[in-house]
Amino acid sequence: MSEKVSISVRELMEYVYRRGSIDDRFRSNTSMLEGTAIHQSVQKEYEDEDESEVFMKWDYKTAEIDVKIHGRCDGLLKTPEGKIIDEIKSTTQDLEDITEASYPVYWAQAKGYAYIYAKNEDLEEIKVQLTYVQKRTKEKKQFLFNFSMKQLEDFMEETIVEYMSYAKVLSYIKKEKEESIPDLKFPFPHYRNGQRYLAGAVYRTSQEKRNLFAQAPTGIGKTISTLFPAIKSMEEGKQERIFYLTAKTVTRLTAEEGLALMEKSGLRLRSVTLTAKDKICFKEETICQPDYCEFADGYYDRINGAIIDVLKNETQITRPVVEKYARKHRICPFEFSLDLTDVVDVIIGDYNYVFDPRVALKRLMPEHKKKTSLLIDEAHNLVERAREMYSATIFRNSYWQVEEEWGEKDHKLAQSAQAVRKDLHRLNSEEESTITEIPGELEENLERFMERAEGVLREEQDGEETESLLECYFSSQNFVKIFSLLDEHYKIITSKDALKLYCVDPSFVLRKVTEMFRSSIYFSATLSPFAYYKEMLGGQEDDYILKLPSPYDADQIKVTIAPLSTRFKDREQNVDKLAELLYKQVKNQEGNHLFFFPSYQYMNMVYQAFKKFVDVDTVEQEFGMTEERRDEFLAQFVPGGSLVGFAVLGGVFSEGVDLRGNRLNGVAVVGIGLAPRSFEKELIKNYFTNRGKNGYNYAYIYPGMNKVLQAGGRLIRSEEDHGVIQLVDDRFLQPTYQKLLPVEWQNYRIEK
Structure with missing residues (x-):
């Protein structure tokens, strides 16, 4: 039996006929919506008997592989001389600069549709038209040619021959994946408490094409508990792709580690990690022009070979792997990673590749989204990120x-x-x-x-x-x-x-984006309060919810509340008392400690006061630290050490940082995390107040306490971890804040 590969007309023709260089000298960043609007405006001018968006398919059989070709033709026009295939393309170029030979790939797409239609209708010849529309002026320029069935058959045969080496690779890796998933077992000897429930909920959600909001405590193993069932749900072929989305580089690494673990257990699929363009670029400046960058020059002449090479030889295409093959084939590493998203099974990257209207992957077509699930890690971060992306x-x-x-x-x-x-x-x-x-x-x-x-x-x-x-x-x-x-x-x-x-309220745009995908799994250790985050992330009544208890014993954490005012007006007079409280924590609990503050200014004030205790080694977070400097900061927290780190609440060290075992023994959170009053925060408050909610909680308390919970969550990362958490602020004793403390923090003592 022949193997089968499915590909759209557009993807097939772009693979075979796309040539040339990346040249971003100036490329209008017009949206897909604009292109769609132009297509629709042309289609509205069609005659009554003409058809638009006509679905076509054809199984092209070869000795080794059957290629299922499919797609939607822009226009099928009826004329006295016969049918015409119309391919519409919008352009920013002046129409006078465009000739019939300007874009061979566009002709290839049109001829692909013509071949399928003529085959299905048993035609001897058919006309093909390319319609260019100038985006600014909306003027049109058209080219019309007549093709015999023999010409189209010769064209398609040449195309398939060119595509066949790639098709064989796709068929091979698809078979590898499909054979490995049924036998895939959870990559640990046993589930932690709560892990099985989370994995089961993710699997059921994906199978039923629903959404899930899950709060799973720090240390439960959320990454593997979501990736494993999402991959298992690929078994029947209804789900083809997974996006693992997160705001932090460190959590992307955790996702890579999870895939590596499953690979050791027999999994064989392909993943790619997306890295921001300015970070992965090989040149000093990110100037994507062929006369400046040798990796942009002739990119499309070499990209096919690079993709085949990496797919044949690698499974996890992480940043170092992307860079290795990009240098080998002399291609742009960023564009290379984007091109790989079309063929891999798991894509790991930032939220913006799906949610940000400016940079979201336009190549992700609606038919692909229907077979793609989203795993949204640290989902509490998406609320504020969405406000930024959609403002x-x-x-x-x-x-x-x-x-x-x-x-x-x-x-x-x-x-x-x-x-x-x-x-x-x-x-x-x-x-x-x-x-x-x-x-x-x-x-x-x-x-x-x-x-x-x-x-x-x-x-x-x-x-x-x-x-x-x-x-x-x-x-x-x-x-x-x-x-x-x-x-x-x-x-x-x-x-x-x-x-x-x-x-002000990003829930509606988030819902619009996610409803196009097969399923969305929002998970975090701190979706608290649950109703607030479900609402803000666009949740609906029929979405699944899951709230798991901590898998750890309460006696692993000793929580203290120190009722010392950290309000702005009291900070200066209380700075020495605060320094003494923190020093007392260090003396009472051996090991490494991290102290979190609501601002750099406050942190530095206390840091200077704390330095009078000369028997303690300290390190302070710097403003605008590079990734290298962040890694150096964390590397100093060694097992059995006695280092005290000063950091900012809500910053890079209060989320996603994994200091297991004796690398971290104590945490102090100074203040309740409230953002300063601002015009925008007051707009949020008033907006939700007018809708019958507690606007002050929505604007200030809930986001602030989330930072506190995230910072405290740095402490216990495994069953063996023990330590202390000190919460410094008298407001932690108020009912509003008490309700938001995790159950495992409730057995606190008050520092006198």
Whole structure:
């Protein structure tokens, strides 16, 4: 029996016919929605008997592999001379620069649909049309050719021959995966308390195409308890891909470790870890141009060989593996990792690859999303991240700078920037305030500015002027994109220098994104209070929920509450008392300690007071630490040591850090984690108050206490860990905060 491989017409033709270099000299970052709108506008002009978005499929049989080719044709037009396959492409290029030979890959796609239709309808010939639409002017340019069935058969045979080596690799790794999953066992001798419940809930959720919100305590093994069942649910082929999404590099490494463990237990699948472009780029500057970067030059001529090479020889395609093969084949490591997302089974990366409208993977087609599950680690972080991703700001000075720099060089560009600046000036206010709507002329002027800027940026390549124009262009584009989402979940903030579309309630956008996927698993040690996080993450009534108790004994943690005021007005007078409390903790509990503070300023104040205790070794978190410096900071916490670390609450060391055993013996959390009052926080408070909620809790207390719980969670990471947690603030004794403390922290003593 022949092996089978399924591929879309677009993917097939891009694999075989895409050629050339990566060139981001200027590439309009227009959204897929805009491209869809252009397609729809052309399709609306079709005659009544014409068809659009016509699904087609054909099984192309070869001696070794049957290739199932499928896709949706943009247009199937009926004319007196016969049917025409219409392929629509939007472009930022001037139409006069486009010839019939400009894009062979587009012709290949059109001919692919023509081949399938002609085969299914037993036609001897068929016409193929390429329709280009200029994005700014909406003008069209069309090319029409007639192809015989013989020509299309020869074309498809050449295409399949070229594709066959890749198809064999895909067939091989698919077979490997399918054979390994049924026999895959949990990669530990036994489940920890609660692990089996979590794994079972994840498996059931994925099988039933539902969503799950799970609070699983620190140390339970959430990563393996979600990855293992998600992979097991691939067994029947209904689920093909998993995104493991997280906000922290360290938790990405944990996901890689989980896959490595399962591989030792017999699992054979492919995964790729996505790393930010500026971190993985081989060059000093991330300039993606063929005349600057040899890894961009000819990228598409070499990428197919690189993909086949890595898929044949590697299973876990981590950052070092991506870099190794990228250097070997002389290709861009970032684009290489993105291209691998089309064929691997597990993708590990930041939230933004799925949720951020600016950088989300556009290549993830709707039909792929339906077979993809999301595992969203440390999901409590996604609330604030979503607010950032779905908000947008434009600054008056940015347009003034464009005016100044381009006034003599391009009068029309300067004029368009001036129009936006004047609109913003009319809306500005000395103090931050909200307005109910954005004047229509501002939106129109932004569109004119972007249109003019696009034309200039395609011609101009270098210089500081171009850099500032590019920045202004993209911020304008993002603003217009977010403006299309504007509804009752947003507030429009105006100030002296800026206009901001602020996403007060991100739940609706998160729900819109996740409902396109097969299932979504939100999990964290601190989804507390549960109802708040389920609501804020877009949860609905029929979603599954799971709240697991701690797997550890309460006597592994000794909790102390020290009722010392850490309010801003009391900090200076209490600094010596606080330093003595922390020193007492160190003396009473041998080993390493981490102390967390609500700000760098407060941390440094206490750090200076603490240094009078000369018999204690200390280390302090620095502002803006690089990854290298963070690793050096953590490496100092060695088993059996006696180091005291000072760090910021809510920072890189209070989440996702895993200091097992005697690497950490004590934690102190100073303050209740409340963010300072701000205009935006007050908007959140008022928004939820007006909806019958406790707005102050939503804006301040719940997010603040989440930071406290996360910091305390650094202490107990395994069954063997013991230690102390000291909570320093008199408000920890108030009922509002008491309710939010974990059960295992409830048996506290009060420091006199």
